[in-house]
Amino acid sequence: MNIVICVKYVPDATGDRHFESDNTVDRVGVDGLLSELDEYAVEQALQLKEKNEDSVVTALTVGPEDASEAIKKALQMGADKGVHVVDDAIAGSDYLATSQVLAAAITKIGEESEVDVVICGMASTDATGSVIPAMLAERLDLPQVTLGSVIESQGKEFRIKRDGDTSTEVIGATAPLVLSVTDQSGEARYPSFKGIMAAKKKPLETWSLSDIGVDAGQVGLDAAWTAVENTEERPPRTAGEVVTDEDGSGAKALVDFLASKKFI
Amino acid sequence: MSEVLVLVDHVDGKVRKPTFELLTIAKRLGEPSAVFIGDPGKSDGADGVVAAVKKYGAEKVYVVDDAQIKGYLVAPKAEALQQIAEKASPAAILIPSNAEGKEIAGRLAIKLGSGLITDAVDVQEGPVTTQSVFAGSYTVQSKITQGTPIITVKPNSAAPEESEGAGTVEEFAATISDSAKKAKIVASQPRAASGRPELTEAAIVVAGGRGTGGNFEEVEGFADSLGAAVGASRAAVDSGWKPHAFQIGQTGKVVSPQLYVANGISGAIQHRAGMQTSKTIVAVNKDEEAPIFELVDFGVVGDLHTVLPTATEEITKRKG
Numbered sequence: 001m002n003i004v005i006c007v008k009y010v011p012d013a014t015g016d017r018h019f020e021s022d023n024t025v026d027r028v029g030v031d032g033l034l035s036e037l038d039e040y041a042v043e044q045a046l047q048l049k050e051k052n053e054d055s056v057v058t059a060l061t062v063g064p065e066d067a068s069e070a071i072k073k074a075l076q077m078g079a080d081k082g083v084h085v086v087d088d089a090i091a092g093s094d095y096l097a098t099s100q101v102l103a104a105a106i107t108k109i110g111e112e113s114e115v116d117v118v119i120c121g122m123a124s125t126d127a128t129g130s131v132i133p134a135m136l137a138e139r140l141d142l143p144q145v146t147l148g149s150v151i152e153s154q155g156k157e158f159r160i161k162r163d164g165d166t167s168t169e170v171i172g173a174t175a176p177l178v179l180s181v182t183d184q185s186g187e188a189r190y191p192s193f194k195g196i197m198a199a200k201k202k203p204l205e206t207w208s209l210s211d212i213g214v215d216a217g218q219v220g221l222d223a224a225w226t227a228v229e230n231t232e233e234r235p236p237r238t239a240g241e242v243v244t245d246e247d248g249s250g251a252k253a254l255v256d257f258l259a260s261k262k263f264i
Numbered sequence: 265m266s267e268v269l270v271l272v273d274h275v276d277g278k279v280r281k282p283t284f285e286l287l288t289i290a291k292r293l294g295e296p297s298a299v300f301i302g303d304p305g306k307s308d309g310a311d312g313v314v315a316a317v318k319k320y321g322a323e324k325v326y327v328v329d330d331a332q333i334k335g336y337l338v339a340p341k342a343e344a345l346q347q348i349a350e351k352a353s354p355a356a357i358l359i360p361s362n363a364e365g366k367e368i369a370g371r372l373a374i375k376l377g378s379g380l381i382t383d384a385v386d387v388q389e390g391p392v393t394t395q396s397v398f399a400g401s402y403t404v405q406s407k408i409t410q411g412t413p414i415i416t417v418k419p420n421s422a423a424p425e426e427s428e429g430a431g432t433v434e435e436f437a438a439t440i441s442d443s444a445k446k447a448k449i450v451a452s453q454p455r456a457a458s459g460r461p462e463l464t465e466a467a468i469v470v471a472g473g474r475g476t477g478g479n480f481e482e483v484e485g486f487a488d489s490l491g492a493a494v495g496a497s498r499a500a501v502d503s504g505w506k507p508h509a510f511q512i513g514q515t516g517k518v519v520s521p522q523l524y525v526a527n528g529i530s531g532a533i534q535h536r537a538g539m540q541t542s543k544t545i546v547a548v549n550k551d552e553e554a555p556i557f558e559l560v561d562f563g564v565v566g567d568l569h570t571v572l573p574t575a576t577e578e579i580t581k582r583k584g
């Protein structure tokens with residue numbers, strides 16, 4: 001099976017994330033890493049490979065120089081090769097442009113042999129849009145099998161469990177398809193020492209926009225379909241009153257507070 | 265005035281509250297047109313839906329019979345919306361910001377060649393959207409610069425305002441391509457009703473974490489005394505104490521109620537991402553160093569197993 005995992009390099013959520021003066025996310029001044037939610041996608045790709053002989057797992061990222069770190073992590077976990085699309089013109093791209101670049105890269109990866117499964121995380125931890133997988137399905141004209149918490153497959157037949165807002169559904173489709181998996185889909189493995197050593201020898205290709213046939217004028221901040229007008233740091237919440245419970249005093253103080261705010 | 269399309273969020277024809285919020289927002293931008301994709305014959309059917317959305321200002325209601333499309337995931341709905349949009353040339357398209365809504369919006373954006381903004385918490389004339397990002401630490405204002413603005417809007421982003429619209433029904437026969445029918449819904453299990461308010465819609469949310477030790481009774485009793493919805497941290501969900509639908513946070517639901525009460529929850533960044541924009545935050549935690557206390561308007565350092573039952577009793581008493 002030819003499997004492509006889309007992995008995003010994101011600013012560390014536990015660090016101090018902020019915006020640049022042009023209102024784009026600062027992707028350089030903060031520590032970045034492979035989006036934790038994409039580790040679940042890597043894990044499912046590796047499980048699929050273990051089930052299907054002769055599978056190749058390619059980790060694909062679109063992002064700045066440092067984004068190759070996300071690929072390296074995926075390679076350490078067990079992916080076979082990496083593709084990094086990097087081009088100054090991509091900076092500041094929105095969902096439409098990012099999905100266009102990813103789709104073009106997936107198409108190019110599929111030139112040698114057809115891509116059977118594209119696996120994404122449920123959301124990137126910075127944009128949190130959960131839209132790229134649906135957009136890739138639209139652009140590549142593939143079945144969309146997204147937000148799976150349980151993934152089952154038999155050859156090219158896939159079934160996932162999707163925990164929706166008002167119901168739980170089982171979604172079925174035949175590969176080639178686009179799959180996205182949630183953080184309920186099963187713990188992601190840690191890179192082993194062997195995996196870390198092996199990763200150093202795995203191929204990592206770097207592609208520019210012209211390599212994948214995307215016009216630089218269609219992507220990036222200037223061509224974006226949306227414009228951020230203003231970003232403002234929310235004033236930190238000032239800690240309010242904290243009381244220590246002694247023989248029921250805490251409960252009473254709590255109820256008094258709720259009553260004072262008219263919640264009772 | 266141009267139409268503004270609002271995709272109706274409903275369960276079997278029962279319209280959910282976010283729809284009324286979207287209609288209220290739509291009125292700021294133009295003439296609200298509701299788009300109902302569902303079974304016109306079921307329960308109250310289209311009549312019930314029309315009556316509901318009309319009350320909140322829908323001038324027009326597009327009714328798309330979903331008989332041909334309900335067995336498929338997302339893609340056909342995006343096609344139906346595309347066809348309506350091409351006919352109506354709306355000033356904007358507003359879609360509920362839930363998992364399905366965002367996916368519909370993503371596909372629609374590509375079909376229409378339009379800019380997309382997800383998870384807006386406010387939309388004003390322009391349209392100018394407000395989003396809350398990086399776990400609620402930043403507020404961002406944006407505009408869509410190309411095509412028909414497509415905006416997914418989070419629950420509780422506006423107070424629904426009643427205002428009678430004409431509610432003119434237009435049956436719309438959408439043409440669905442085979443390629444939109446590639447992902448099938450093989451089985452579907454509706455979630456059992458809890459009898460409590462919907463998590464994302466509730467005015468008060470009471471949540472429990474690992475500190476409950478798996479016993480949610482005290483949390484639920486306290487929630488019921490306040491008429492609140494019940495939520496959980498990921499630690500509680502991962503332990504199997506509550507289904508994933510209860511999870512609040514980055515990979516669960518994002519709630520923004522008037523009051524949020526965190527019980528036995530430490531306040532990790534991923535949890536904060538789902539509750540930080542709540543108006544009033546209260547916590548009960550036995551560790552005074554727990555990071556959740558940095559956020560609270562009021563906190564109790566104590567054991568939730570004693571604090572909550574006592575508080576529940578006191579509330580019941582005061583309510584008389």
Ligand SMILES: Cc1cc2nc3c(=O)[nH]c(=O)nc-3n(C[C@H](O)[C@H](O)[C@H](O)COP(=O)(O)OP(=O)(O)OC[C@H]3O[C@@H](n4cnc5c(N)ncnc54)[C@H](O)[C@@H]3O)c2cc1C
Nearest residue numbers: 473474475497498499513514515528529530534550551568
């Ligand atoms: C990619 C990713 C996504 C995530 N998404 C989410 C998400 O969507 N939602 C989410 O919640 N988490 C999420 N997490 C997990 C998050 O990092 C925390 O691990 C989780 O929120 C911890 O849950 P908790 O506060 O219940 O447990 P803990 O951190 O273990 O805290 C339990 C608290 O209970 C207190 N306590 C214990 N006993 C009592 C008692 N008797 N009375 C009162 N207090 C008591 C303790 O003092 C402690 O503060 C995510 C993590 C990752 C990496």
Ligand SMILES: Nc1ncnc2c1ncn2[C@@H]1O[C@H](COP(=O)(O)O)[C@@H](O)[C@H]1O
Nearest residue numbers: 006007062120121123124129130131132
């Ligand atoms: N720049 C990117 N490079 C590679 N994959 C991405 C990128 N952006 C998004 N993705 C994939 O799309 C998923 C959803 O992202 P989003 O729609 O931004 O929340 C992520 O979990 C990734 O799998």
